[in-house]
Amino acid sequence: MIEHKQTILLAPALSNSSCWRGGITASWTGPGPGELVRATLILALSLGILCANLLVICVINSRRYSKYIHAQPRYLLTSLASNDLAIGLLVTPFGFLPAVYGCWPYGEVVCQIQALLRGALTQQSAVILVCMAIDRYVCMLHPHRYHRHSSKKGCVAVMSTTWIASVAVFGALVLPRGGYYFNGSGLLACDPFFARASLRILACCCFYFPTTMVLMYCYGSAFHVNKLRLKRVVCVNTPEVVSGGHIERLVAHERRLSTSASRTMAAMSLGFIVMVTPWTIQEVVAACTGSKPPPFLDFLATWLALSNSFWNPFLYWLLNNHFRRISRELLYTKILCRPKPLGPKQHCCATSTGGLDVCSIGGLDLSGMERCSMDRCSMGRCSSLSLANTPPPLPWETGHGGCGDSTLT
Template sequence: MHHKTMVLVAPSLHNMSCSHPRFDPDVWRSMDFSGSLQATIVLILTVGVLAANMMLILIINSRKYSKYIHSQPRYLLTSLASNDLAMGFFVTPFAIIPSFRRCWPYGELLCQIQALLRGAISQQSAVILICMAMDRYMCMLHPARYHKHSSKKFHFQGCVAIISLTWILSVTLFAALALPKGGYYFNPTGMMACEPFYSHASVRILAACGFYFPTTMILMYCYGSAFHVNKLRLRKAGCNVIADPERITVTEDIAESKVLTHERRLSASASRTMAAISLGFIVLVTPWTIQEVVAACTGSRAPQPLDFFATWLALSNSFWNPFLYWLLNNQFRRVGREFISNKFFCKKSPSKPQHFVSNSSSCQIHHQQGCDFERLSEKYWGEILERTLSATSLNALQKSGSHPRMDGCNGMQRGGGCGGMHRETRDISLPDL
């Protein structure tokens, strides 16, 4: 028995145009409460997407924040924020008027472009999330190889090549689906804008599952493996420290160990934030995917409030990405507050007094300025500890402290200096450890 495949036909855009006689030309008369509420939600979400992603791009590429993130995560996060920014510029604003009028006022050409961008940007964002997960997987499972072969030029070229290739593939795929006649339609219940139209239910299911399931599986595998290995590595390091506590000594390699610790802390922080962004994607897109699969299998359409909620919950992922990054990254919040206060409120951050002065012979710490050791960077902590606890540094400090007014001193006492030292020469002292 031969079964014919059901071919669906896109609804005519002319019948859904605001110029059609069945639509009231009076905008204010045609408004209702549900339409006004939906238009308000779309407007607030659009403004939030634009503001949040613009702020993320500016802060994450600022000079103050560059020391807290490696180049490749910065490129990937910038690309993801640029995609979300494009969604806020070219897709979501065009749904504000149709939200309360239930018609498309912008013409057929813009509907085609809208459908193309709606599919291509969403698919490209999913690909960037996969690239972020694979980058964190390599960084946390193979840190030596990752940092050995990483350089700014390599990272930039690799990221640009991957992002460009995936953009070309995404645009080509959805251009073939959405640009032909009948490949796009105005969705008056969910998107409130134009979307790609699939003439076969199987193609619609394949598009929804291809967008959701490969992305979800790769994200869960990469981050799950990375955090599991990192947990085992930390547990092993802790056991080694407990087994042989005498190995913890201050050596000349302390600066290098501090750098490695700092690098691992940056990698772990970036991995946690990216994992949270990926988890947010999974949570927000899951209802929309289920709705698409059920609607394609049953040949029906979800109720209008449910369709609107599921669609715009998935689109709100563009807003929650910067919010999660702000919420989970302390350094980003600190730099962000300084950036906002400087740019928008014209408040310049007070210049910090220079507590640390280093030269070849001694480390001078001025008590009059109140040196705060916790605010010194880890770069200087290694040098402070090395020079403070080194016997040769003590001898050099003792020799440099011999002054004509200090001839009566045979040695330097801890904390108070010698009794015969003149009060004006007590600039140099050792901190209590």
């Protein structure tokens, strides 16, 4: 009988990739065009991740946006944006100087911390996406159970527990000596090192396949619910009877909400799959064959996967009208110190306080009512007309229901 023993791999010595080898400064040559292109891409992506996720955190936690999103999805989106912000602040910028000079200039302790954060933060992003998918699935298909068990404390507890678990798992891999190495062709920073090829394959599969399957199943179910065209409210936590002509408005609102939710969730799940798939395939093939991918393909696949931290907030901005409008208002009023821009649908009754508009009660667009203009009505007449014709508030306007964000991201 022939025994097949798995080969134990050893991490490359960091001193061989250090810019100060043996205490002597290595000879740095001038960067070529390829190195400058790589460094420019890394810098641009890092700045994009920071700015985009800061915008998401500020907008979805602002008072103006509170009527379009509920507590639990807001916490999940804030957790995802905060995790992506940490990637843009603590992971991606460290690849700038190695991309220019081709060596690691920060020392061994920083390399060890970098490898730990690289593994824990990317895994936590996948876990948050799974939690968001499950949250939206339960809300769309089992609304009564969702509102009975969902809570702010539970959401915070789940995010904290998963973060501690991610750090603990990768800490056990990275903290021992030889658990990290300088990836000079892909990340251009320090990555976790797996002593066995099977561990490398297992880490890639645990990161990719469970996340992809949960996203596809949950969001596919959401599309199915959207096609049913239900004649009753599917996202309220208390049975309320809607009489008169309000049922048509209620059903129309729910259909618009479901359509926007399905589109946004499908785009975000597709973005994760598209960005992470090439890197997963590359890692599995390299681990199975024992070969090393070409530096260009390694760099492209690795940074394409990291760019998912930028595309998540970009897709949210692209598919959410309320988010775009409030983002522009915050940009003009807080950053540029200019008056709030007037959109095509704003008129004499719009307020600049960021609260309840006189002609738009509780987030409801009263498009069927008489529109007022600056030349033929006064503010007082418009206010009395709108308030007199406003129907009773709907359940989601009074805080008694609804399944979260108007896009259910």
